Amino acid sequence: MSEEVAVDAVEAIVPAVKITVRPNGPFRVEGPITLVDVNGAAWDLTGKPAISLCRCGLSSNRPFCDGTHGRENWKCDASPVPKEPIALG
Numbered sequence: 362m363s364e365e366v367a368v369d370a371v372e373a374i375v376p377a378v379k380i381t382v383r384p385n386g387p388f389r390v391e392g393p394i395t396l397v398d399v400n401g402a403a404w405d406l407t408g409k410p411a412i413s414l415c416r417c418g419l420s421s422n423r424p425f426c427d428g429t430h431g432r433e434n435w436k437c438d439a440s441p442v443p444k445e446p447i448a449l450g
Contacts, residue, residue, distance in 0.1 A: 389411060417433070
């Protein structure tokens with residue numbers, strides 16, 4: 362069995378995890394994940410097909426988003442910063 366076929370077989374069995382960067386908001390994580398704290402303890406995510414992780418640092422329920430970013434008018438682009446300068450003219 363080639364490596365490419367093996368990877369395709371694994372992807373068919375294990376659903377992919379999708380992480381979406383929300384504009385001016387959290388990281389939305391969908392799919393089967395394990396979230397572990399600094400001490401190695403796993404959060405119980407039973408029954409949660411998706412979670413939102415705080416990106417602003419203002420949530421009182423970190424690492425989860427509690428919507429504080431909106432109330433505090435926190436802003437952050439969802440797009441990566443270009444590695445090379447863009448010509449403006």
